Amino acid sequence: MFMGGRILNNVRKLLGIDMLHENGIRGKGVTVAVIDTGVSGNHPDLKKNIIAAYDGVNGKTVPYDDNGHGTHVAGIIVGTGKVSGGEYRGIAPECDIVVVKALGRTGKGITHKAIECIKWIIDNRNRYNIRIANISIGTVGNINEEKDNVQLVYWVERMWECGIVVVVAAGNNGPEYGTVTVPGSSRKVITVGIADYYSRGRKSYSGRGPADCVMKPEIVAPGVSIVSCSARGNGYASKSGSSMATPIVTGIIALILSVNQSLTNKDIKKILMQTAIMDIDYDKEKQGWGRVSTEYLKKYMKG
DSSP, X not given: OOOSSBOHHHHHHHHTHHHHHHTTOSOTTOEEEEEESBOOTTOTTTTTTEEEEEETTTOOSSOOBSSSHHHHHHHHHHOOOXXXXXXXXXXXXXXXXXXXXXXXXXXXXXXXXXXXXXXXXHHHTTTTTEEEEEEOOOBOSOTTTOHHHHHHHHHHHHHHHTTOEEEEEOOSSOSSTTOOOBTTTOSSSEEEEEOOSEETTEEOOOOOOOBTXXXXXXXXXXXXXXXXXXXXXXXXXXXXXXXXXXXHHHHHHHHHHHHOTTOOHHHHHHHHHHHOBOOSSOOHHHHTTOBOOOGGGGGGSOO
């Protein structure tokens, strides 16, 4: 058992997630594609929620994670908390995930392989009912100048145009302007920054815009010392970064879609914007719309 760090149940309480779970709002009927280093198919908190896997790196046919980053991200979204007795339960523990491995053992990848992963998601979105794509990865560079980055943004936006809600990390290269990583710099996607004011011993390092003449991120969420699933030993680990904030937003979107399947990705953007909490003592350039909230979901609670 891992001790220390920001326990996920504290994040759930901060955002009102536990009340939603108690009212049966747990993400059922929604599938999230997790584009990352893979996800451990053996972790007790995750294995029942994995419905498919695509390995764009090594071509394997079973879900695995030789780095650990993707397993941690997936646990924040969908972890059942089985090993911890519910303490480290994720945001939407009844949604399904499709594991899409785009990065290798070192956490690095090749752009054309990442694009192949995105194409696979587009081709299989109806087969697996993929409504959301979580991209807690990114690359630096000017999207107008680097060919690979231009192509990556193009295909991520194709996912969006196909109706998938694309949620992307802002990166950890801030706090200067223009530090949002690609593809979070896309105009269309929902880009997530970190809501914690202090991180790594200094003021927030979360990437921020403007990017391609659009202020980024759109929204922020907790992202410092988040405890979630570990790919080693089927336990837990603590990690920090916009990579951890992003699946919190993804999980909340999964809850929203689970109670209203008719919503489009544009509808989701509007809901997040209208319900975000602005009063968190941040500059607008850093917080975007504000901190993610679950206000929309309250009307679906019993009583």
